[in-house]
Amino acid sequence: MIVRVLDSAYISDFIDAGFSGNEIRSVVKNYAEKFSDKVVNEKLNDWEVTFRFRYNHVKQILIYLKERSYPVEKYKEITIHIPIPVKGNVPWGVDLEQYLYKDENYLNKLMKNFHCLDVDYLAFNNRQDYMINCMCRAVEYCFTEGFTINGIKVKLK
Numbered sequence: 001m002i003v004r005v006l007d008s009a010y011i012s013d014f015i016d017a018g019f020s021g022n023e024i025r026s027v028v029k030n031y032a033e034k035f036s037d038k039v040v041n042e043k044l045n046d047w048e049v050t051f052r053f054r055y056n057h058v059k060q061i062l063i064y065l066k067e068r069s070y071p072v073e074k075y076k077e078i079t080i081h082i083p084i085p086v087k088g089n090v091p092w093g094v095d096l097e098q099y100l101y102k103d104e105n106y107l108n109k110l111m112k113n114f115h116c117l118d119v120d121y122l123a124f125n126n127r128q129d130y131m132i133n134c135m136c137r138a139v140e141y142c143f144t145e146g147f148t149i150n151g152i153k154v155k156l157k
Helices: 021-036 108-113 127-145
Strands: 002-009 048-056 061-064 075-083 115-117 147-149 152-154
Touching: 002 021, 021 048, 021 127, 048 127, 061 127, 075 127, 075 147, 115 127, 127 147
Parallel strands: 002 048, 048 075
Antiparallel strands: 061 075, 061 115, 147 152
8 A cells, every 4th residue: 555645734824834844744654654554455555545634723633534435546535634723822823814714613514524633732842743743643543443445444453
């Protein structure tokens, strides 16, 4: 199984501000590969699983595991929203004006579709360490909770 890590932001002037996107993606990709290497199923060897992280104005890490698989491309995507706090909560946060979606409850009607993980902003003194922690926790959750690729359940113990 091939692992890919992508990220984007629903926050203006955010990418690579106070962190190295390349470094974060590399660390998280290496972390995810430790799990994907444990998946033993020949039918999934040439499949790509992409973890698409979106930095967003939400309260919890939101994980969407129900994305469909694309058998022709042998591609599966998992979308994960990473909450980025405002500066009033932590010094490394962002200004409220930077959020593209200012209402942090705009996903509430869709919450039943997401798996949620709590975060502790105060446990971190910089944006990069916080983001790596959130992303790695989400990846681990995906592999331990399980997800489906083209009808095949991927779940590690």
